[in-house]
Amino acid sequence: MENKQIIFKGYIDRAPQITDMELKITNISTSELVETMEDGAVMVKNLYLSCDPYMRGRMRDFHASYIPPFRPDSVMEGFGVSRVLHSKNEVFKCGDVVTGMTGWEEYSVIHNTAQLRKIEQDPDSGNDPIPLSYYVGLLGMPGFTAYAGFYEVCSPKTGDSVYVSAASGAVGQLVGQLAKLHGCYVVGSAGTSHKVDLLKNKLGYDDAFNYKTEPDLNAALRRYFPGGIDIYFENVGGPMLDAVLLNMAIHGRIAVCGMVSQHGMSSWQGIHNLQTLIAKRVRMQGFLQSDYLHLFPRFLEDVAAYYMQGKIVYIENMNEGLESAPAAFVALFSGGNVGKQIVCVATE
Amino acid sequence: MENKQIIFKGYIDRAPQITDMELKITNISTSELVETMEDGAVMVKNLYLSCDPYMRGRMRDFHASYIPPFRPDSVMEGFGVSRVLHSKNEVFKCGDVVTGMTGWEEYSVIHNTAQLRKIEQDPDSGNDPIPLSYYVGLLGMPGFTAYAGFYEVCSPKTGDSVYVSAASGAVGQLVGQLAKLHGCYVVGSAGTSHKVDLLKNKLGYDDAFNYKTEPDLNAALRRYFPGGIDIYFENVGGPMLDAVLLNMAIHGRIAVCGMVSQHGMSSWQGIHNLQTLIAKRVRMQGFLQSDYLHLFPRFLEDVAAYYMQGKIVYIENMNEGLESAPAAFVALFSGGNVGKQIVCVATE
Known part of the structure; x- marks a missing residue:
C-alpha cells in the first residue's frame, strides 16, 4: 500500500x-x-x-x-x-x-x-x-488559544475596547467573537479588503481595517480607539505592536500570543515604545495554551454550545x-x- | 528677605x-x-x-x-x-x-x-x-515604588531568583533588600566598581556586577542566573532589557519601573527579544506607585520598622x-x- x-x-x-x-x-x-x-x-x-x-x-x-x-x-x-x-x-x-x-x-x-x-x-x-x-481549529488548539488567552490573560470586562490583529486568522476570529459575546467593543485588522469585509460582515466585529493600506498605523488606531485600547490580542508583532503601545488605555492588557510578522526575520524588529507601559500601567503577558489545559473540557463545552446555538461562526x-x-x-x-x-x- | x-x-x-x-x-x-x-x-x-x-x-x-x-x-x-x-x-x-x-x-x-x-x-x-x-527616599516615593513594585507587581515567592538593574539607586537598593528579606536570591548591577562593592558588602545582595565592564550582558546574566530570572525589576531599559528577556525563567515577571537609560534619547532604542515572552510565558507590567497609595500607611510602618530593627540600610x-x-x-x-x-x- x-x-x-x-x-x-x-x-x-x-x-x-x-x-x-x-x-x-x-x-x-x-x-x-x-x-x-x-x-x-x-x-x-x-x-x-x-x-x-x-x-x-x-x-x-x-x-x-x-x-x-x-x-x-x-x-x-x-x-x-x-x-x-x-x-x-x-x-x-x-x-x-x-x-x-x-x-x-x-x-x-x-x-x-x-x-x-x-x-x-x-x-x-x-x-x-x-x-x-x-x-x-475552532475546537482545537487555535480555538483554545483564543479562549484561554481572552478569558485568562486579557482580564476582560464588559465595555472594554478590544483590538485584535490577524483578526480573521485561526485564533483571531474566535477572540473577536468571544469579546463581542462578552459585551466588548471589538476592532480587528487584516491584510486584504476581503478579510476586512469578513470581519465586519461575517465575524461580527464592530469595525475593521486593512493595515496594509493605512499609511500611519498610530493614526489609524487613534481613529478606531479615541479612548484607548483596553485589550490588545497580539498576533503579529513588529510595527503594529509599536503603534498599539502608543494607543493603550490606562491599565490596559496585552496578551502576547504570536508575532507572526517576525517569523521570517533572522533578527527580530525592534519595539521602540515600551516606555508607554509605565505611564499607562500596561500589563503585557506572553502565554501558551498548554498552561491552561485544565480548562479544556469547559472550553469544548462552551464553544461547541456557542457554535450549535449559532452564536459563533468559523472560517x-x-x-x-x-x-x-x-x-x-x-x-x-x-x-x-x-x-x-x-x-x-x-x-x- | x-x-x-x-x-x-x-x-x-x-x-x-x-x-x-x-x-x-x-x-x-x-x-x-x-x-x-x-x-x-x-x-x-x-x-x-x-x-x-x-x-x-x-x-x-x-x-x-x-x-x-x-x-x-x-x-x-x-x-x-x-x-x-x-x-x-x-x-x-x-x-x-x-x-x-x-x-x-x-x-x-x-x-x-x-x-x-x-x-x-x-x-x-x-x-x-x-x-x-x-x-x-527610603520612606518616600522611591521607597514606596520599590515596595509596591516588589510586593504588588513582581508576585515574589521565597526562593525566587531576582535581578535588579540600577541596583544601588534610590529604588533598586530597597528592592534588593526587600527581596532578601523575602527569602529570594538577589543579584544587582550598577555602573561602577564602588557601587558593586556597596551592593555586595552593604546592601546585602547575594552577588553584583558592573554592567559597563561586561562585554556580553546575555552571557553575564546566564552566569549569574543559570536557572533563569524569576523576577526582573526593570529600571534601565535598552540593551539590558533585551539581555534579560533572553534569560527569563518560565512564568517570570518583569516590573517595569523606569527606563532611565532611555531618558536622554530623542528616539528610544528598539527592544528585539520580546518574542521570548511567549515561550517563557513572561508577564511584563508597567506600574506607577501612585496606583497603590492605599498601601502607603502599611509601607511606612513596615519599612520604618525594618530600618529601626537594623534589617535594612539606605544610602x-x-x-x-x-x-x-x-x-x-x-x-x-x-x-x-x-x-x-x-x-x-x-x-x-
Whole structure:
C-alpha cells in the first residue's frame, strides 16, 4: 500500500518556503506495521491536517523551546483529525475518529496516545454534526488559544475596547467573537479588503481595517480607539505592536500570543515604545495554551454550545490533498489564506 | 528677605544639562506673602529636596502624561522635606516638618496641601530618629515604588531568583533588600566598581556586577542566573532589557519601573527579544506607585520598622546647598551619584 508523506528537508533561518518540504511516496505493508506496533499504539488514516504558525519554530535548529524541532529528512507532524484503522490501545477502537499530534502523511502509527482525544459525535442529537476539521481549529488548539488567552490573560470586562490583529486568522476570529459575546467593543485588522469585509460582515466585529493600506498605523488606531485600547490580542508583532503601545488605555492588557510578522526575520524588529507601559500601567503577558489545559473540557463545552446555538461562526481555508500541504503551510506567513488553514487528506 | 530659586529655563528633547536650569535670587517680604496666602496654604522653609528621574519627563513639552510638565521660567518642583513657618491650615502648625511637593527654592508657599504629609517623630522612643531626608527616599516615593513594585507587581515567592538593574539607586537598593528579606536570591548591577562593592558588602545582595565592564550582558546574566530570572525589576531599559528577556525563567515577571537609560534619547532604542515572552510565558507590567497609595500607611510602618530593627540600610548622595541642585539632578542620568540623590537646602 502506498503512503504519501511530506518530508521536512532541513533547518532554516528565514520564512518557510515550499521547497523546504518534499513529497515522498513509500510503500508500506499494513500487516507488517501492525505487527511491529508497540502495545498502546494505534494506526490511523489521517483525514485533516492543521497548518499552524508555531510549526515554523520547529523548523529551526533550536532545542531549548517548549517543543522540540522537527527532525530533518523525517515526516512533518502537526495536529490532525484521523480515523483509527488498527488499535493496540484499550481506549481507542477501530473506526474511532481521534484528534491529536499525527504525521503529515496518509497513514501514521501514533505511539504517544496520551495526547490523543476521541471525537464524540452524537448522531441522535438532531443537529448537524460539527465538521470534523473544526477539531483542529475552532475546537482545537487555535480555538483554545483564543479562549484561554481572552478569558485568562486579557482580564476582560464588559465595555472594554478590544483590538485584535490577524483578526480573521485561526485564533483571531474566535477572540473577536468571544469579546463581542462578552459585551466588548471589538476592532480587528487584516491584510486584504476581503478579510476586512469578513470581519465586519461575517465575524461580527464592530469595525475593521486593512493595515496594509493605512499609511500611519498610530493614526489609524487613534481613529478606531479615541479612548484607548483596553485589550490588545497580539498576533503579529513588529510595527503594529509599536503603534498599539502608543494607543493603550490606562491599565490596559496585552496578551502576547504570536508575532507572526517576525517569523521570517533572522533578527527580530525592534519595539521602540515600551516606555508607554509605565505611564499607562500596561500589563503585557506572553502565554501558551498548554498552561491552561485544565480548562479544556469547559472550553469544548462552551464553544461547541456557542457554535450549535449559532452564536459563533468559523472560517476555514481548506486545501485538498496532502500534496497541497507545503503551499498551504507557507501561505500562513504571507497572509495568503483566509481563516483557519486546513489540509484535507481524505474525508473518511 | 532673599529667596534663592532654581528656575526651569525651557523644554528639552535630550538628556538634561545643568544649563537647562538657573539660579535666581528674588527678594520676598514674608509679611506680604503671608497676607496674600489663601486659606489652607502653608509657607515653608525647604530643608531637603529630592532629585528623581521622573522629573526629566516634566522637562518635555508633553501634556498627556500622568503629571503635567514644568512651566518654563518658573521654579522647578519636586518632593521635599520642609518646615512650616506660617500656616493658614488647621492640619499643619508652625514648626511642623512636612513632606510633599514643594519648590526648588529656599521658601515656598504650598497651596495644594492635600498632598502634604506631616512627619511624626517620637523623641521618647529611645531610638535615634529616622533622618528627615529619608522621608523623600527610603520612606518616600522611591521607597514606596520599590515596595509596591516588589510586593504588588513582581508576585515574589521565597526562593525566587531576582535581578535588579540600577541596583544601588534610590529604588533598586530597597528592592534588593526587600527581596532578601523575602527569602529570594538577589543579584544587582550598577555602573561602577564602588557601587558593586556597596551592593555586595552593604546592601546585602547575594552577588553584583558592573554592567559597563561586561562585554556580553546575555552571557553575564546566564552566569549569574543559570536557572533563569524569576523576577526582573526593570529600571534601565535598552540593551539590558533585551539581555534579560533572553534569560527569563518560565512564568517570570518583569516590573517595569523606569527606563532611565532611555531618558536622554530623542528616539528610544528598539527592544528585539520580546518574542521570548511567549515561550517563557513572561508577564511584563508597567506600574506607577501612585496606583497603590492605599498601601502607603502599611509601607511606612513596615519599612520604618525594618530600618529601626537594623534589617535594612539606605544610602544617600547628599549635595549641600540649593546651588548644587542642577548638577545633582543632571548626575542622575549619567550614574554620577551613589544612592538616593538629595539636596540639602538647610538643616533646620
